Amino acid sequence: MNPKRAAVVLPVLFAGACMVGPNYRKPAAPVPAAYKELAEKQAAVGLTWKAARPNDAAGRGEWWEAFGDPDLNVLEEQVSVSNQSILAAEAQYRGARALVASVRSALFPTLGVGPSATRSSGITNQSTVPGQPAPAITTLEVPVELNWQIDLFGRIRRGVQASVASAQATAADLEGVRLAMHAELALDYFTLRGLDAQIDLLDKTVVGYRTTLTLTENRFKQGVVSGVDVAQARTQLDATLAEVTDLRLSRAQVEHALAVLVGKPPAELSVAAAPIQVALPAVPVGLPSELLERRPDIAAAERRMAAANAQIGVAVAGYFPTLSLSGLGGYEGPKLANLFSLPNRIWSLGASLFETIFAGGARRAAQRQAEAAYDATVAGYRQTVLTAFQQVEDNLAALRILAEEARYQADAVSEAELALKLANNRYMNGVTSYLEVVTAQTTALANEQLAVQLLTRQLGASVSLIAALGGGWQVSDLANLDAAPADSPSPAKKGSSAAGAAPPRASR
16 A cells, blocks of 8 residues: 555544443432421521532632631641541552553554664575575665554544543542541541540649639538548549549540541641630532532442443453554665665555454453453442432431430530539538538539530531531542543642543443
8 A cells, every 4th residue: 555545544444433332321310309307497507608610720619617716727738738547548549540641652653763773694595606605785775664453433532531531530649638638537536636625624623623622621611511421522532533534535535536637747747735715607509419519429339330330341352352453664785885775775664453353252252251240340330329319318317316415415414514513512511411412413514415415516516517518629620531631730749639520421
């Protein structure tokens, strides 16, 4: 074939190639019309909080700022930079992008050069003079070889689709890890602050118990009360000291967990004790259908469906023949001085078509395997959607019920404090024994501790709800890897999230 004619015919042939296999259509998922927990009172979690929307030049929505805690904000920023789980996920994403470039390279011809020099003597250059050895000759070659497998039936392009979708799933995985690490830090931080509040409460209680013990000892010395009252007062004090000591151990362990989340050894992070000074943010939940666009794990599952669908096309393409083109051009001659001259030019151009006639059912088995893998990803996608709705409903229910419980608990604290005051007055007037005071003290402390624990649980439920809603992430933030080069900045480097657009529609 004339090289000039080939240059015209081959692109036309390639442009007319089709892609076999099913075109991807996202399967339906079970989506309710409304959240069960918001059917009656949608204001149960508030309506004013708005997640920040990320863009190509900014980071993910910094949802933790809704709590208005400067210390939390500082720690969360360190998570974005130094958390090792996020860095590992980001490296996996970069690897997936590189794989896209590798698979896409099969669409293009390969070009290679292999210079060689050969010195030989023998049958190919026998001497014409009897009794004389054949003279040695030198052959110099500078060949340029071209090989190109034409993607007639879309096997390579389907492979590119699969790798692009897989890379987008990895990008969504990265966002899922980032969201999980930020949420975990917020949960641990509020656990720490809850422990601080409990320790502060117990420290104040210890001061009160010491004062009560001193008063009881004086009354014992005056013969007003028995030694039993002194023993009870000391027992109450010692038990409270033991409890506060145990809480300090729990606090130290939570602080160590925070250090690991921000990528530091525990010895390098200290968080000063402080009371809980944040308010519960109001979180707009939106419609259930919006959840499919806001959860990175749902986006990852959907992209894996697209990749599995493309793999069916790869398997179907195995039924069709493959067309390969090869070409060679260059120079061959005995001397380097005039090697690159027209008489020494060599070239060849060829094509080969290969079709498997019999494979013992291997191709049909490969197709069935790809179809089964796709069905598995569909089931996994739908299960991920169901789990997402469960998590949202769980945390909506938690916020609603805990808010009601907190109101009751506030009343219980007030009543317990009144009961303690009355018990102290009765004891000082000699109307009752010290046992009544101990009982009232125990009840008051338990109710105050429970109130602190309820606030901590409410903050945790708020964090979990924001995480269940995707933390401000959107599927539209997914990188379009069909157009982006493999060495373009990744989400972790840019500070923005990766997310995905659907692959291009296949044509046949």
